[in-house]
Amino acid sequence: MNKKVQIVIIGGGPAGLAAALAAKKNGVNDILILERDNILGGILNQCIHNGFGLHTFKEELTGPEYAGRYIDMVLEEKIPYKLDTMVIDINKDKEVTYINKEDGLQTIQAEAVILAMGCRERPRGALNIPGYRPAGIYTAGTAQRLMNIEGHMVGRKVVILGSGDIGLIMARRMTLEGAKVEVVAELMPYSGGLKRNIVQCLDDYGIPLKLSHTVIGIEGKDHVEGITIAEVDANRKPIPGTEEHYEADTLLLSCGLIPENELTKGIGAGMNPVTNGPLVNDKLETDADGVFACGNVLHVHDLVDYVSEEATLAGANAAAYVLGGAGKEGRRVKITCDNGVRYTVPQTLDITNMNDKVVVRFRVADVYKDRSICVYYDDEKVSSVKKRVLAPGEMEQVILKKESFDKYPDVTNIRICTEE
Amino acid sequence: MSIMDQDVVIIGAGVVGAAIAREISRYDLKVCVIEKEEDVCSGTSKANSAIVHAGFDAKPGSVKAKYNLEGNLMMGQLSKDLDFEFKQNGSMVLCFDEADRPALDELYQRGLDNGVQGLEIITGDEARKIEPNISDEVVAAMIARTGGIVCPFGLTIALAENAADNGVSFKFNTEVQNIVKIDGGYKVATNNEEITTKYIVNAAGVYADVIHNMVSSQKIHITPRKGDYMLMDKEVGGLVSHTIFQLPGKYGKGILVTPTVHGNLLAGPTAVDVDDKECTATTAEELADVSMKANKSVKNVPFRQTITSFSGLRAHEDGDDFIIGECSDAEGFFDAAGIESPGLTSAPAIGAELAKEIAEKAGAQEKSDWNGYRKGIPHVSQLSFEERAELIKQNPAYGTIICRCEEISEGEIVDAINRTLGAKSMDGIKRRTRAGMGRCQAGFCTPRTIEILARELGIKPDEVCKNRPGSELIVGD
Numbered sequence: 041m042n043k044k045v046q047i048v049i050i051g052g053g054p055a056g057l058a059a060a061l062a063a064k065k066n067g068v069n070d071i072l073i074l075e076r077d078n079i080l081g082g083i084l085n086q087c088i089h090n091g092f093g094l095h096t097f098k099e100e101l102t103g104p105e106y107a108g109r110y111i112d113m114v115l116e117e118k119i120p121y122k123l124d125t126m127v128i129d130i131n132k133d134k135e136v137t138y139i140n141k142e143d144g145l146q147t148i149q150a151e152a153v154i155l156a157m158g159c160r161e162r163p164r165g166a167l168n169i170p171g172y173r174p175a176g177i178y179t180a181g182t183a184q185r186l187m188n189i190e191g192h193m194v195g196r197k198v199v200i201l202g203s204g205d206i207g208l209i210m211a212r213r214m215t216l217e218g219a220k221v222e223v224v225a226e227l228m229p230y231s232g233g234l235k236r237n238i239v240q241c242l243d244d245y246g247i248p249l250k251l252s253h254t255v256i257g258i259e260g261k262d263h264v265e266g267i268t269i270a271e272v273d274a275n276r277k278p279i280p281g282t283e284e285h286y287e288a289d290t291l292l293l294s295c296g297l298i299p300e301n302e303l304t305k306g307i308g309a310g311m312n313p314v315t316n317g318p319l320v321n322d323k324l325e326t327d328a329d330g331v332f333a334c335g336n337v338l339h340v341h342d343l344v345d346y347v348s349e350e351a352t353l354a355g356a357n358a359a360a361y362v363l364g365g366a367g368k369e370g371r372r373v374k375i376t377c378d379n380g381v382r383y384t385v386p387q388t389l390d391i392t393n394m395n396d397k398v399v400v401r402f403r404v405a406d407v408y409k410d411r412s413i414c415v416y417y418d419d420e421k422v423s424s425v426k427k428r429v430l431a432p433g434e435m436e437q438v439i440l441k442k443e444s445f446d447k448y449p450d451v452t453n454i455r456i457c458t459e460e
Numbered sequence: 461m462s463i464m465d466q467d468v469v470i471i472g473a474g475v476v477g478a479a480i481a482r483e484i485s486r487y488d489l490k491v492c493v494i495e496k497e498e499d500v501c502s503g504t505s506k507a508n509s510a511i512v513h514a515g516f517d518a519k520p521g522s523v524k525a526k527y528n529l530e531g532n533l534m535m536g537q538l539s540k541d542l543d544f545e546f547k548q549n550g551s552m553v554l555c556f557d558e559a560d561r562p563a564l565d566e567l568y569q570r571g572l573d574n575g576v577q578g579l580e581i582i583t584g585d586e587a588r589k590i591e592p593n594i595s596d597e598v599v600a601a602m603i604a605r606t607g608g609i610v611c612p613f614g615l616t617i618a619l620a621e622n623a624a625d626n627g628v629s630f631k632f633n634t635e636v637q638n639i640v641k642i643d644g645g646y647k648v649a650t651n652n653e654e655i656t657t658k659y660i661v662n663a664a665g666v667y668a669d670v671i672h673n674m675v676s677s678q679k680i681h682i683t684p685r686k687g688d689y690m691l692m693d694k695e696v697g698g699l700v701s702h703t704i705f706q707l708p709g710k711y712g713k714g715i716l717v718t719p720t721v722h723g724n725l726l727a728g729p730t731a732v733d734v735d736d737k738e739c740t741a742t743t744a745e746e747l748a749d750v751s752m753k754a755n756k757s758v759k760n761v762p763f764r765q766t767i768t769s770f771s772g773l774r775a776h777e778d779g780d781d782f783i784i785g786e787c788s789d790a791e792g793f794f795d796a797a798g799i800e801s802p803g804l805t806s807a808p809a810i811g812a813e814l815a816k817e818i819a820e821k822a823g824a825q826e827k828s829d830w831n832g833y834r835k836g837i838p839h840v841s842q843l844s845f846e847e848r849a850e851l852i853k854q855n856p857a858y859g860t861i862i863c864r865c866e867e868i869s870e871g872e873i874v875d876a877i878n879r880t881l882g883a884k885s886m887d888g889i890k891r892r893t894r895a896g897m898g899r900c901q902a903g904f905c906t907p908r909t910i911e912i913l914a915r916e917l918g919i920k921p922d923e924v925c926k927n928r929p930g931s932e933l934i935v936g937d
């Protein structure tokens with residue numbers, strides 16, 4: 041007979057911690073967090089820069105401080121957790137199998153599961169950069185861990201490909217540690233990172249950001265010795281004659297994050313090919329009954345504050361699920377997107393049983409100036425908010441109010457789009 | 461005759477050198493393998509198609525045809541004796557044009573002439589029934605049931621470990637600089653030491669011509685023929701179950717698409733002759749060529765799911781065949797040269813043959829205590845839940861996962877470092893355990909693997925290398 045736990049949370053990063061606290065607050069005591077690393081807090085532990093918590097705590101914290109606040113609350117609430125513990129399987133019956141040193145291999149029967157596994161970085165191989173495979177090529181997050189947790193310097197002369205937030209943060213971090221960051225090359229004509237990071241991490245240190253550029257050559261067979269970048273055309277193909285060569289011992293890659301959903305797929309939950317995360321309803325429940333998802337495993341966020349907010353909702357809903365307060369299914373409406381909106385989370389909304397307010401988060405496909413974010417209930421435009429700039433690096437949101445459906449009880453589709 | 465340091469020096473610790481070492485370890489001979497890299501399986505053996513060829517491709521009567529068939533027949537038992545991954549998944553050769561049917565028939569006939577069993581020609585529709593994802597343009601295909609796939613690292617490392625366990629010594633970071641004929645043998649000068657030996661085996665891969673030409677006036681010439689590959693995520697490893705070849709035709713020798721024994725999908729190789737025997741850099745043109753040609757065989761190969769690309773060099777000799785045996789003008793010097801495809805398949809047979817020849821010449825006796833079995837590192841993630849629970853009970857280190865993607869535990873990594881011919885580098889660990897070979901390509905496990913390597917080897921983290929000296933991962937604290 042397997043051990044039973046009411047809510048099993050996979051991952052003890054910001055999403056898992058906030059979900060656990062919310063589940064506890066909503067009346068569930070039988071919770072277990074399973075964390076694969078040797079500390080709680082997830083990737084925040086290596087994010088020693090500030091800028092976290094402005095929304096959640098109304099003050100600016102470092103990553104470890106932000107994580108620390110949640111860890112303290114989890115400890116205070118005496119929510120059980122296991123470290124160095126890897127979940128290797130979840131089946132359709134919500135049997136969660138994990139391994140660690142102390143317990144060996146164990147299977148527990150969960151009533152509800154909250155997926156909070158986070159994401160991984162896109163590796164070099166997925167970027168199709170030709171050349172040798174020498175030492176000195178790191179994803180930005182790996183370099184960040186080596187520097188900030190292990191205390192190792194990864195290089196002295198650095199080229200960064202990709203302007204995701206971790207890459208921008210690492211440009212500043214390596215500069216502060218005495219390395220020379222020669223350039224940040226970005227394949228796209230816009231950055232995938234936050235504007236504030238471009239200003240505070242590149243501009244303030246005189247590090248050039250070259251948009252529409254990519255790495256076309258890596259020199260050095262044993263260790264990186266030089267990097268060649270080139271400008272790309274509209275089809276992202278390098279333009280001959282635009283090559284620039286940099287002497288460098290390190291290439292950092294910050295070219296996108298991929299939600300880690302191998303376990304999710306195992307449960308049989310449907311996936312969204314745009315986010316690489318599971319499809320969820322407004323309760324953040326996947327289409328596997330009683331399995332919820334939040335944080336970067338659901339879709340990659342720009343700010344951890346939004347992760348915490350989303351995870352709080354997932355935790356509360358999981359608690360309602362196991363306590364039988366989830367209510368029966370009401371009128372479910374699809375949320376679709378087009379014209380510059382790449383995806384939405386959630387993808388469906390139960391307009392009968394929804395909370396008073398539901399936040400729908402999304403990202404746009406390109407940099408847009410002076411566009412409006414519009415919401416349609418079927419063919420009728422119900423809201424339009426003018427935005428000076430929209431960028432793929434920044435997550436956007438609209439709030440759908442329950443009362444707004446009073447006038448549209450028969451709505452069949454909610455559509456979110458941008459309009460000029 | 462003065463006393464020699466060694467009876468046999470084998471130059472090169474790739475799959476051929478390792479196979480010869482393992483076979484020759486049966487005899488009461490003092491044998492040493494010297495390798496210029498820091499580990500076994502560091503050249504061509506680590507970057508190839510990982511195919512156990514059925515044997516229909518080689519010209520009947522050629523050296524390649526002989527060893528291919530023999531090697532193919534040995535592989536199943538060897539994989540059991542030495543505990544490495546091998547699967548007889550079968551090969552399928554696709555024909556896209558009725559006009560090429562005679563060429564397919566000719567290939568079939570060549571296979572029969574070579575003694576290959578299990579060949580059959582089928583229609584395009586029959587082929588699509590077996591492999592639903594192959595191209596609609598396929599008009600006919602040949603099935604070769606004895607074709608297989610193997611872990612090239614597993615095979616090479618297993619052979620080398622078994623050789624070492626049976627008394628063969630290995631010297632790494634040791635590069636041959638010169639070979640001089642001396643009375644009763646040879647003196648091999650390396651960057652580290654001079655070694656005298658009665659016999660030499662030349663298994664130097666793309667450098668086999670350089671080594672051969674040090675002792676023989678009958679010069680050989682090897683062209684490194686580069687091939688680029690793309691390896692895709694395990695999620696799409698089931699796209700095809702057979703190894704899918706293209707009938708050699710107007711597109712050249714073609715690109716194969718195959719599952720690997722680990723469940724990934726592999727496409728490649730290109731064939732570009734290069735001058736540099738170290739040139740293993742992929743190029744954008746060749747990678748584009750791989751995807752273009754692979755898509756001819758299989759519909760919509762999911763190259764977006766590529767997790768890594770790599771390049772390997774085949775040792776192509778001008779005579780277009782293996783050169784196996786004692787050199788006619790250098791007594792006691794044995795070649796295993798020009799080993800390109802089907803070299804991986806042929807290696808066990810080449811090893812058996814050369815070991816026998818050398819033992820006979822040396823008048824050596826078989827050892828009574830020779831042990832032809834070797835047990836590999838446990839593949840913990842592949843065990844049943846019950847077996848896994850039991851193993852973690854015995855050694856809790858098997859319960860701490862270091863590489864998430866491939867689910868490789870600390871116990872397996874420590875095993876890889878501390879066993880016979882243990883890993884000394886990140887790549888050494890990768891090839892022995894698969895840690896770092898998954899979809900994140902060592903993003904998460906690199907910091908912890910560095911830590912474990914430093915701890916187990918008693919070195920500083922900044923001394924940990926990716927592979928050879930000069931490939932240190934971090935520059936300091």
